[in-house]
Amino acid sequence: MSLGEFNLIEKYFTANDSGEGIALGIGDDCALINIPLNTSLAVTTDTLNEGIHFFKDTDPYLLGYKSLLVNVSDLAAMGAQPYCFTLSITLPDNSEEFLDGFSKGLFTLANKLKMPLVGGNTSKGPLSVTISAYGLIRDGKCLRRDRAKEGDYIYVTGTLGLPALAVDLGYKKLSLAEDAFDRCYKKSMLIEDRCSFAMALTEVSVCALDISDGLIGDLKHILERSGKGAIIEAELLPKPYEFALYNLDEDYTDRLCLSGGGDYELLFTVPADKESRLFELAESHQVQVTRVGVIKKCGLSITKRGRILDYSDNSFKHF
Amino acid sequence: MSLGEFNLIEKYFTANDSGEGIALGIGDDCALINIPLNTSLAVTTDTLNEGIHFFKDTDPYLLGYKSLLVNVSDLAAMGAQPYCFTLSITLPDNSEEFLDGFSKGLFTLANKLKMPLVGGNTSKGPLSVTISAYGLIRDGKCLRRDRAKEGDYIYVTGTLGLPALAVDLGYKKLSLAEDAFDRCYKKSMLIEDRCSFAMALTEVSVCALDISDGLIGDLKHILERSGKGAIIEAELLPKPYEFALYNLDEDYTDRLCLSGGGDYELLFTVPADKESRLFELAESHQVQVTRVGVIKKCGLSITKRGRILDYSDNSFKHF
DSSP: OOOOHHHHHHHHSOTTOOOTTEEEOBTBSSEEEOOOTTEEEEEEEEEEEBTTTBOTTOOHHHHHHHHHHHHHHHHHHHTOEEEEEEEEEEESSOOHHHHHHHHHHHHHHHHHTTOOEEEEEEEESSOEEEEEEEEEEETTOOOOTTOOOTTOEEEEESOOSHHHHHHHHHTTSSOOSTTHHHHHHHHHHSOOOOHHHHHHHTTTOSEEEEOSSOHHHHHHHHHHHHTOEEEEEGGGOOOOHHHHHTTOOHHHHHHHHHHOOOOOOEEEEEOGGGHHHHHHHHHHTTOOEEEEEEEESSOEEEEETTEEOOOOOOOOOOO | OOOOHHHHHHHHSOTTOOOTTEEEOBTBSSEEEOOOTTEEEEEEEEEEEBTTTBOTTOOHHHHHHHHHHHHHHHHHHHTOEEEEEEEEEEESSOOHHHHHHHHHHHHHHHHHTTOOEEEEEEEESSOEEEEEEEEEEETTOOOOTTOOOTTOEEEEESOOSHHHHHHHHHTTSSOOSTTHHHHHHHHHHSOOOOHHHHHHHTTTOSEEEEOSSOHHHHHHHHHHHHTOEEEEEGGGOOOOHHHHHTTOOHHHHHHHHHHOOOOOOEEEEEOGGGHHHHHHHHHHTTOOEEEEEEEESSOEEEEETTEEOOOOOOOOOOO
């Protein structure tokens, strides 16, 4: 069965097209969206390419979910309320099996976050997904990279390093139990979004980003933009259960956490006197939050039980 | 010389990052944009893939220009005022020669339209460009596909068919003078934007789209959404100078105009009693406007000097 572009869009991508504030959704040359008073629109866009950002033959459900997740992770990093999104998908063919799985994964997250799909396009070529996601920031209350202050504590949500382990397993850089890759890769695609916690976080924080290129690589963006330094205490890094399960070497797992990338967890700073309120918010949102360091005047060191770690930056780079 | 993603962005893609209403541009997880009172945001996204939407080894300047043009063409089709855009570019390598040309083409159009680039990403893979473009619609004054009325005249801007001729030449479906392909292809990449005319057009029209898939294929979207029919008079089709220059067969050029696609001209309807005002607006904006037909109650026929043309739809489809 051959479907033209318009039928494809109609069949798979109009599932949730509705939402307050969407004056005109899919079907015209543009979508029209309304923005409430005293509100800015947060705009982000991210691409996932086969063979670069995900392995060939990835389950389309996982890809659909993660394509949106990496974008809402940027919305969370600003403390924005998810609003709507557009989808540009390039496909080698119009496999309905692929589209069925992909759209289910995509809308699982979109519907949870009440984000209507408002527009997009399909085209032919090597598998690639670009999503642009939109969020609302009310009264200028947002999390920025340039707002870290000396003495702020540094925190991360969730655990770090599992997506990087999945990549190493996928490239056969190490071998573990037979189902280890499937288990780790699936978890690294179905990462939980931090949107509602991030909105609450604006009560105690003004500075955050999401970790896509590795904790240290991304922390450097905060430090550069804020004109500050930091100490990271590696023994505090929140590691996933699988690191113990597979009995992995500690130096190796430190490296996965520090520079592995693909975590899509929040890295943020909070003044020391607001830590107890932070932990209340984390508990009420059932989000694991771990203090991993402190903002300093300048310089960046990574310590392990009080000793300086020799750390060379190998954060994920495309080029 | 190898540049990381952040350096690439900084070197080539911050050239015009400023603009009223942009609260936060490139460099954080999201851009933050403000929307004036009583204004909706028009949102569109479009992708160009090498080998599908443009030929391999296309001059990067032309590609940069056209990547934005196809998106602002959607803004024009709504009557929106261009506001800002994001860029997602996938590159096989980080050729600075490519990036230099591409960014010059891109910003030539962006600066003309005063559209700041507010965000984006670069990644590695087969050459592909996805832009999301944003425009402002004030007080609900916009051009929609579902607003054609019986008796409205149908118009197009510019000329039709040259981009389709360039494609035929590129695929060697016909052979003409040695420089014919270069001449036609360049013109089909450097299409003039219709933004300022489209905003003026909202005075006399409520119904438009841009022709990307061919006049007839796109007219059908208006007819379906408006629940109407139409007659198109093929002898009225505005043809480019090159069709006469190369002494092309009339049936062939009719087909290029009717179903060739890639024109990125506006197709719109205007009530008959507003035609004289339309032509005043067209003249003041120095835009060629041609009446090519009329909206009917139902059905779609194409006539040539009073006789019905046997026309089978072969509008451009990706699948």
